[in-house]
Amino acid sequence: MHKKLYSAFYKNAEIKLHYYEIKNDLQPIVMIHAQGVDSTSYANVFKALSKKYHVYAVDCYGHGKSLHDAEKYNIKDISEAISQFIREVVKDKVVLVGHSSGGLIAAYIAATTELCSKLYLEDPPFFASQGERRFQTFNYVDLSTICHRFNNQLDEKDFVLYYFSNQYAWNFFPEKSREKIKEKLTAAAKRYREKHPDKNLKVPFWPKAALSGFCGMNDYDPLFGEAFYCDSFHSDIPHKEILRNIQCETVFMKAKTNKNDDGLLLAALDEEDLEQVLQLNPNCSSVRFDCGHGIHIEKEKEFLRVLILQKSLQRK
Template identity: 65%
Template sequence: MNQKYDAHSGLNYYEINNDRQPLVLIHAQGVDGTSYANVSKRLSKKFHIYSIDCYGHGKSSHAAESYNIVDISNAIISFIENVVKSNVWLLGHSSGGLIAAFIASKTTLCDKLILEDPPFFSSQGDSRKNTFNYVDLSTICHNYIMQDEQKDFVLYYFTNQYAWNLFPEKSRNKVRAKLVKIATTYRKKHPDKDLKVLFWPKSALAGYKGMNNYDPLFGETFYNDSFHCGIPHEDILSKISCDTIFMKAKTNIGNNGLLLAALSDDDVRHVAEVIPKCKIVHFDCGHGIHIEKPKEFIRCLINLK
């Protein structure tokens, strides 16, 4: 993918140029437009790929006042109008799916909307406090901002991530100390590279792709619920008129009732009830569907053509 920058919108993006159907990819929180690198080449056989860095991520604008669904969506709308210059298919993963849906609800620029496991209903209001994202990335971002000892957010996140609670209690501290030591050594040697830690799952390391250029103030907006600008998710979804595919990852509930997923099965059923033309496609994997199930992910998109 060729990296480019649109000064008008303040968005960095990656493009695979051809004369095919424009497909705009909007990544999840914490990563950047390169998150889709593992599927972009194969998707380019059917699509003209534009993979965007959202504000606060990658090489796009890092102005904290714009870290909200309205400003980011307006920037992408400007990008579509001035760079793509045609209607598009929009695909958004996680928080990127929230943004993609808002764009589709506000404009006629989206011919088809693909939502990859976005946290509708679960990430808004008090519901957000019982989700993995809140106790993990959002809270870690908040705590990082409130301290001034650790300057490396990537290492701070790895050290404090909620995932350690999923290890057996007897071995948790020992394993954590060992792997944090490995991560610390790697960060000292390769401060500008994506984190790699021996024995850490590749699917989990995918969440660190681009985190070097992630602004924790973006995560703070999910911690304090300001990202949504007070706009109820139901209002957004009810105004989407284009055909919509919702890619739903597996739902897991922790022993303490914590939602270890983007949204619950009830949430996704409510999404399908509110969007006029919506089809749910289930995937037997975790939140990063395009990372964990790339062949099925690509097949789903190709079959929409």
């Protein structure tokens, strides 16, 4: 990790947020990670971004070293805490970057405050993750449902291992060899967890992009996933309302849209959802990436080009 990266806490009577910071006199950027990982998910881009920005990366509630309180695992409470952090710690308007669920949070902050000068949304699940639509999404059949099952069993205590052994990704393996491969790799994951319980999971032959989803999962509260399972995360706030109220310039980074033969959305949102985002927010433009959901991991250079190049163009 970057040698000038500082770890700190913002606390008041009701808020406890852990964050990382790279200090300088440049424009502040606040980065909000996806569900299941923590703010170190963005560590691969910290150094490059620090040449153009004063970097802040915040752990959301239920993740990392921030507050773990299931009653606050919703878009409203998390957004209000990060908004207060910006007012009292950053003390300036910020560029906001949010990945996946972090993008929903960043959008809500931009819609409800004047703290955001520019908004970058990295493949957030607008519309698809809310209401009955969620039942036909990868997140629901994968992380949300696995969290729900973990929370309702007593045998397994290690959520990281439980998630690895139960993830939907096993369905992508050939049916004839699936169980054999699963048994072998789950055993490897278990050995690694026993030897390195405090480290991010590593499994031989498992793709780097897939392992990035375990970055910080040691400190993830599965009750956060429960909030997406039962749809309480959104606080009954329609995504349309959030998007209509965003006034600042917005860039939507869209990953590939994939569906399986049963119509399960193997992506954050589909093309119709993106079109609706652009219609509701006239200040929004989109950039497409030929990769999966973790754009900043899979397409690091292209991701940085959007954040840094667009900033330099804005200065001219």
